[in-house]
Amino acid sequence: MEVSKAKSIHAKELLTAQNDEWHPKIVAFLCNWCSYAGADLAGVSRLQYGPNVRIIRVPCSARVNPQYIVKALQNGADGVLVSGCHPGDCHYISGNLVARRKFALTKMLMEFVGVEPERVQFSWVSASEGGRFADLMNRVIADVKRVGPAKRLVKHLP
């Protein structure tokens, strides 16, 4: 936490500067080899999608521990998206296949406890699918906007 006071104030302003309209915050865990490259391609292709996504690059979708997802929701993310290579295309051969098993259970368990299904989403986007990435983002943003600001599971600090 070696941040100067100036930096911290800047960060705070960024977070508190809001118009009246609510903009969901969505955390996206993207695998380095496919989905992140897909996001890159969407950028260089100048495809438009909502600015609500905070991307976290991970080496592989299998690197995403369900704890990360729950923690993001607890810290106030309105939605979490995890995206990796299409099954069969994993840079590490089988990472996303292992991940898929975890994610299936995560998705079902989160729904079961009563977290809205829109909040936790998983997808596959390849490096060449810039368009698919932009569509995915818009889709997730629309889904999260429909259910509104996150309330369940969010930890409020004074």
Place this chain on the structure above:
Amino acid sequence: MSNAQTTELRQIAKRLLEEGKIDLFIGFQEGTLPLRSRPAFVSAEAATADSPATGSPGAGSLIWDSFCATNLAVYLPKYYENQPGRRKKREKPYPKIGVAAKGCDMRSIVALTKERQVQRDSLVVVGVPCRGMIDTRKVEAAVAAKRGSAGDGGSAAAEEILEARETEAGKLEVTTRSFGVLTFDREEVLQDCCLECRYPMPEGADILLPGQARKPGDGGYARVERFMEKSSEQRWEYFSSELSRCIRCNACRQACPTCWCKECFAEQTDLKWIGVGNTPSDAMVFQIIRVFHQAGRCVECDACYRACPMHIDLRLYTKKIVKDVEETFGYLPAFDAEALPPLATFGDEQCDFFITDPDKNEAAEGTG
């Protein structure tokens, strides 16, 4: 308490200890509360008689009855711990331990063997065909209801129950303070996990006690299915109200044979996953992750549910993860020591049902 299983168990434990086949036998002895038998650790020196000086019970104190619900596998990993960094060089050989095991204890032993937390070849498992264990809470609830109908508002029943006995005829007789002796059918007061249990017979035990195991149950997925029919709001309402009682005592984690991590994620400090208080959000996050960590490992023994002093309905959530694992990956942790745990492998299964596909035009929906 004397029954055929108890007599046999005492003899076996005594013999094993005396012959030096084991250093320690873990079973049950009479508890200090009605409806509760408690774990007993019989050491070799106490094989023939109690050792009052060291407080160690003798083999003659061992019992087996319908109150032996605790999953004894929870005690085993401790004995097989390696010193950090000394995996290869173990100074002393692994202790030889005898343990009485019901179906669920046996499943835990298999799971722990698979996860290399116990050395199966230094264990002597005395399997007990399980007739199901009596649920303290059901008996208490029944007594409480009785008190309620007696017209003073209903009260906690723990203090009402003075004594409980099983009869030969499969009945449970409970002596109460206000209503004399109440008699219950075993079946009405068995633990739900026993009623639902699919593996009451401990397969793969080294020695099997005589007796008839109960008829296997159906797994009890129906309650999970019924719960899933509720709306997301209702499910959240239930989850959050249950967890609002949580005092973060960690009894659920500590009672669970599967939770053997030396350092729980909840206690990691370099990266703090959750707060230490009983803030509802922290309690819920803890429980979600705990349940998730049970995926493919939970043996449905309900140790967590029994242990919870605040009576939180944890079994609903562990059952959900058991059901999902079985239905999605066809895996159920039973007695097969070779089967790979579902999250340690992958298959060609079609389980893309939860994937958001922007090319398809449906909105995100529940996975049902």
Place this chain on the structure above:
Amino acid sequence: MKTPVEQKLARPQAPSNPYLPYPVVIEEIRIENEARDLKTFQLAFEREEDRKAFRYLPGQFAEVSVLGSGESPFGIASSPTEQDFLLFTVKLTGSVTADLHGSEPGRRLGVRGPLGNSFPWDRLRGKRIIIISGGFAFTTLRSAITYMLHPDNRGDFGEIFALYGARSPGELMYKSELAAWKKSDAIDLNLAVDREPGEPWDGKVGLVPNVLRELAPSTDGAIALVCGPPIMIRFTIPVLQELGFAKEDIILSLENRMKCGIGKCGRCNVGAKYVCVDGPVFSFAELENLPPEY
């Protein structure tokens, strides 16, 4: 300025909320060793009244608070005679110390204290002082030496012998102080390193207990203050006893995990003694009667 020891010993009035830290600012950060995992933080009080209220004696500790990461107890390395600042030498171990090590001068921290007892100054007066220390535990002894060497106090004590050992010359802390003390006649400072270093070295070579046996300071009217890692303590105490020190005259300082620092949170106890209020300084005679839970 000379204040009688007894007057300083009086516990200052506890603040109305003893959990609230005094605001302090990091003035300077010094890297103490080659491994760069020991840093000394020089802190200054923001408010003059806090500085005045913070009356301490060598051997006491304080809770240093890094908002957002937490609080940790550290022995006070500065001496009450150094009135303008507080020194804490911190080893990089956990999350609070990591946060501290990542700080820059100018950062605001909090300090709660002074806490605990101190070295038994009323007993130490008029005595010869034998100081034995190894590694990073030298902090409160730096405080003690600086305090005793102050012109106002030096006359209160007899001969001061100090043995300070570290793994290598680069791991010795407080280099400028050591250099000054080396030159001074007021203290007999002996430095030791564990193994023959690959650089010029004019001190002793060997582990602290062995060097101590070799130097064999006289026990005549002497009290030993010993601070070091548990392994050093374990082997040093027999040597001190061999030399003829009574158990009461071997003074040690304990560490245990602490939270409140004021005897309430219940985690630092060793037997019936709370390290935070009954300690951290104990004599070997006292420790012998306590369970080994430290």
Place this chain on the structure above:
Amino acid sequence: MSDNKERTFMDRGIIRKADIPKLAAERRLFAPAREGTVPPGTCELKENPAEIAYRFSNTRVPLKDIFFPQTETMYTFDFDEVSEVSIPTDPILVFGCRPCDTRALAQLDAVFGPQNKGYTDPYYMKRRESSIIISLACSDPCPTCFCTATGGSPAGTRGADIVAHELEGDSLLFEAVTEKGSALLKSYNPLFAEAADPLVAEVREKDAAVEKAVHQANNLGVSLGEDIAALKDRMDPLFDKRIWENLTASCIGCGACTYLCPTCHCFDIADESRLYQGRRIRTWDSCQFASFTKHASGHNPRTNKKERLRQRFMHKFSYAVENMGEVLCVGCGRCITACPVNLDIRDVIRSFAKEPSRENAS
């Protein structure tokens, strides 16, 4: 220490049960209630309950929770700026807690109050100073109650301002123990009817019978009320003996016993923050957790459950005797029913009480 020996009451009166909420006109009322408790039928202390419960053994969560809440914000911060929080000082009236719990509260006063090394814990003491405690004497103790063995009594007065007894019909006998209690009786004088001596004598008789019953049911072989150090003297020499391994063999290391103990008061202090804004909280902590004493370096003075559980019992029956002059156990029996493996504190007490000679216990 035995609080059943000296009983002096200042004022007394009879009040109708229905009038209890009136006593709390200017206070926050906490009283036992069954509303919404799980499992149904148990009692918990609730604020302003719709209906006050009687005929219960004890509340599951102890009284300490009101004065020493499980999670409490000590102060908040914004980057490096600390803001104090206002400690709630609204006057509190607790009605219906059991005498064992009030006795535990008196012990917590000694921990958090200035008599403990001169430091006052403001969070606890501010709440405590403005509170009035009316305990409800036990008429129906449960099988796990052993207050008499620890020097308490089912109608003990220690820690309470007023002790109440249930009478026939819907009324209660109030007897003030402290000035505060007496003042409350005086200021609500119209609500009280006079209590005649024979009636009080009858109540005393019943008390004695209940006390005798508890003593007979749970005579643990010691009477810590008479000989405070009875256990300490036997436990201290056995500190490193094998008896502890056997006593603690079945412990699974959860914190249920400590969290539900009315006298356990260990706490943790931790920071919770998000982007430089946050709070410093204190929360209950338990000596049964491995992380409780673990140093940042990884060293842990108490590495296993034997050492941790021994700490719990030694603290209660030995260290506290040395430091506070009393045992930190009031015999409420909560830890017995809460323990997932039925590790019974009474067994521990008994095994030291009867410990015949120390040489045997090698």
